[in-house]
Amino acid sequence: xxxxxxxxxxxxxxxxxxxxxxxxxxxxxxxxxxxxxxxxxxxxxxxxxxxxxxxxxxxxxxxxxxxxxxxxxxxxxxxxxxxxxxxxxxxxxxxxxxxxxxxxxxxxxxxxxxxxxxxxxxxxxxxxxxxxxxxxxxxxxxxxxxxxxxxxxxxxxxxxxxxxxxxxxxxxxxxxxxxxxxxxxxxxxxxxxxxxxxxxxxxxxxxxxxxxxxxxxxxxxxxxxxxxxxxxxxxxxxxxxxxxxxxxxxxxxxxxxxxxxxxxxxxxxxxxxxxxxxxxxxxxxxxxxxxxxxxxxxxxxxxxxxxxxxxxxxxxxxxxxxxxxxxxxxxxxxxxxxxxxxxxxxxxxxxxxxxxxxxxxxxxxxxxxxxxxxxxxxxxxxxxxxxxxxxxxxxxxxxxxxxxxxxxxxxxxxxxxxxxxxxxxxxxxxxxxxxxxxxxxxxxxx
Numbered sequence: 001x002x003x004x005x006x007x008x009x010x011x012x013x014x015x016x017x018x019x020x021x022x023x024x025x026x027x028x029x030x031x032x033x034x035x036x037x038x039x040x041x042x043x044x045x046x047x048x049x050x051x052x053x054x055x056x057x058x059x060x061x062x063x064x065x066x067x068x069x070x071x072x073x074x075x076x077x078x079x080x081x082x083x084x085x086x087x088x089x090x091x092x093x094x095x096x097x098x099x100x101x102x103x104x105x106x107x108x109x110x111x112x113x114x115x116x117x118x119x120x121x122x123x124x125x126x127x128x129x130x131x132x133x134x135x136x137x138x139x140x141x142x143x144x145x146x147x148x149x150x151x152x153x154x155x156x157x158x159x160x161x162x163x164x165x166x167x168x169x170x171x172x173x174x175x176x177x178x179x180x181x182x183x184x185x186x187x188x189x190x191x192x193x194x195x196x197x198x199x200x201x202x203x204x205x206x207x208x209x210x211x212x213x214x215x216x217x218x219x220x221x222x223x224x225x226x227x228x229x230x231x232x233x234x235x236x237x238x239x240x241x242x243x244x245x246x247x248x249x250x251x252x253x254x255x256x257x258x259x260x261x262x263x264x265x266x267x268x269x270x271x272x273x274x275x276x277x278x279x280x281x282x283x284x285x286x287x288x289x290x291x292x293x294x295x296x297x298x299x300x301x302x303x304x305x306x307x308x309x310x311x312x313x314x315x316x317x318x319x320x321x322x323x324x325x326x327x328x329x330x331x332x333x334x335x336x337x338x339x340x341x342x343x344x345x346x347x348x349x350x351x352x353x354x355x356x357x358x359x360x361x362x363x364x365x366x367x368x369x370x371x372x373x374x375x376x377x378x379x380x381x382x383x384x385x386x387x388x389x390x391x392x393x394x395x396x397x398x399x400x401x402x403x404x405x406x407x408x409x410x411x412x413x414x415x416x417x418x419x420x421x422x423x424x425x426x427x428x429x430x431x432x433x434x435x436x437x438x439x440x441x442x443x444x445x446x
Contacts, residue, residue, distance in 0.1 A: 053435065054427045055365035056402060060230065060342045060385025061202075063259050064392070064435040065295075066302060072295035073261055083287045085277065100294040107300035108265060111236055114244050116273035119296050120280050120288040121264030124229040124253035128154040129161060131249045132196075134272060134279035135223050138165045140195035143188055143222075145180070146170030149374045150201035150344075152227060169194070173204075175375045178335035180204070182212050189220040199243070200227025200251075203371045203383050205319075205338035207231070210246040223248040229264075231340055233257025233387070236303040237312025240340060248272060257315060257341050257387045259308075260299025261292050311390065315341045318386040321396040325403030334373065334381065341390075345382045346373055350410050354380030357410055364409040364422035365430070366402075392433035401429060 035042040052064075077097060083090040086098035101119065108117035121127040136142070144155035149172050153160040156168025169192050171185040189197065197217045199208050210226065217224040226243040232252035234240035243250050250267040254260035266276050281288070302308060316339070323343045327333050332346035347357040354370035361368060361382075371383040389398065405426055412418035 054430055055367055056405075056426055056430055057388040058366060058368040058384040058386070058402075060369065060383050060387070061253075061256050062385075063233075063256060063387040065255075065259055065261060065299070067436055068302070069259070069261055069295045069298050072298045073291050075291050075294055077294050078291035080290045081287050082290050084281065097288075097290045097293075100290060100297060101288070104293050104297035104300060107297055107304065108267065111300050111304055112232075112242065112244050112250075112267050114250070114267035115270045116268050116276070118266040118276055118280050119254075119263075119293050120285070121266065122285060122289060122292075123262070124227070124251060124264045125152075125154050126280075126285060127251040127253075127264035127266050128152075128225075128227055130276065130279040130284045131225050131251050131266060132162060132166065133283050134275040135225065135249065136166060136195055139167060141167045141169065141192050142196045142198060143169050143171055143185065143192060143194045144198035145201050145204070146172050148372050148376075149173045150203040150372070152200065152202050152229075155198055155200070155227070173374050178374055179206060180208065182209065182216070186216050186219070189216050189222065193220050194222045196223045196225050198225045198227060199247075200225075200229065202230065203342065203344050205340055205342045205344055206335055207241055207339045208243075210241060210243045214246040226250045227252075229253040230256060230342060233259065233303070234312050234316065234340060236300075237309040239309070239312035239316050249276060254296045254299060256385075257312065258299055258303060259387075259391065260303075261295035263289070263292050263296060265296070314395070315386050315390045318390050318394065318396060318399050319343055322384075322386055322399040322403060325400045326406065329403055329407040331382075341385045341387050343382075343384050343386075344371060344373070345384065346376070346379075347382060347410060348379065352410060354382050357382055360412070360419075361406060361409050363416075363419035364405065365426040366406060366409060388435075389433070392430075392435055394433050398429065398433070405429070 077100060080094065080097050081091045082094045082097040086101050104119045105117045108114065108119060121130060142156065145151040147157055151170065154162045156163045156170065158164065169188060171188055172181055173179055174181045197213060199210065199213045214224055224247045226247040228235065228243050228250050229252055231240045234257055235242045236258060244267055248268065249272060252265050254263045254265055268276050319338045319341050323333050323338050326345055330349050332349055334344035334346060347354060358368060358370045368382055368384040370380045373379050373381040405422060409422050412422065
């Protein structure tokens with residue numbers, strides 16, 4: 001019997017009356033083929049499918065990609081080795097890979113107004129480390145937001161390569177407002193004379209003042225590296241200010257609000273472009289993941305559409321509505337609100353710490369993260385975001401409903417029966433808003 005791949009062609013077979021009508025390309029093995037070949041793993045993936053469909057996905061770093069992005073990830077480029085850059089590969093047969101990367105680079109530059117883009121980093125962390133490799137030498141002094149105030153592992157954690165190779169000094173947020181203390185940052189920069197200043201956070205819900213960062217970096221002769229992993233999708237949609245005009249290098253992820261595949265990218269001007277490219281390949285990684293680069297190109301194209309700008313506006317609107325609804329139900333909201341997709345909540349007024357609160361919410365099917373609280377003396381809060389539920393089509397009314405479900409889950413305590421009842425209500429809400437609006441649940445996968 002012919003395979004799906006063979007059926008995809010339109011060429012007549014011997015003994016047939018004529019050519020068959022062309023079919024959609026067979027971009028990857030079907031779910032049925034996986035089930036027959038590896039039922040154990042197929043069951044795992046089916047369980048994850050149900051988890052995503054039946055729960056509330058509030059992890060601030062996650063989103064749902066489009067069927068087109070998923071199709072690119074499952075494309076034949078998954079089979080292609082393509083070390084190097086377009087027209088300078090170390091393997092043959094890279095014509096399609098070269099064109100996919102050119103499209104991704106061109107779209108990224110147009111989307112963000114950058115002179116140069118490198119779309120090869122496998123992750124946001126890979127992008128940050130490549131920026132360091134391009135602009136710094138081991139032992140150089142660097143200023144970055146302290147880990148206790150929302151800094152990332154790559155911003156100087158001793159558990160990370162960054163903390164072992166460079167001399168990081170932490171700046172902080174203001175204890176009264178939770179906002180970045182630019183006066184303290186300027187004083188530190190004058191005293192430390194860093195080679196680089198890093199702007200970026202994993203749990204800062206306000207827009208950084210990029211112009212102030214640029215001014216402080218210039219005063220001490222430092223380069224400015226912006227880690228925009230979280231806000232870059234909002235930047236693409238015009239719902240957040242762009243760091244590109246101010247930074248020497250912008251590091252970012254392509255998932256989160258941007259709704260692309262999991263991966264990273266770097267944006268910069270023409271001057272450091274060659275150093276950035278060398279720092280990615282061959283210095284910090286080898287073969288590019290060409291199927292992921294193709295999927296990034298699809299996501300960049302989608303983000304350039306008018307409806308993506310409308311989407312990012314709704315993401316921010318929902319985050320503000322959810323933050324307000326949680327505050328009304330007793331949660332403390334760090335900085336008093338949010339400008340972005342991201343909320344940091346302190347459950348201490350509910351007599352819970354972040355880890356216990358996260359576990360109670362997970363038992364009810366509400367998935368989010370815990371994070372360090374600034375000036376929390378080691379206590380942890382909750383970090384949540386609205387990108388995924390907004391992709392599903394939820395609005396401010398649903399945000400109030402989510403806050404109510406969260407409050408009930410936190411109040412009920414770790415009782416399986418109560419969690420089970422709440423899980424049913426969570427499932428009812430989640431399944432009313434499919435992850436891919438306009439795609440019926442009974443339709444075959446793209």
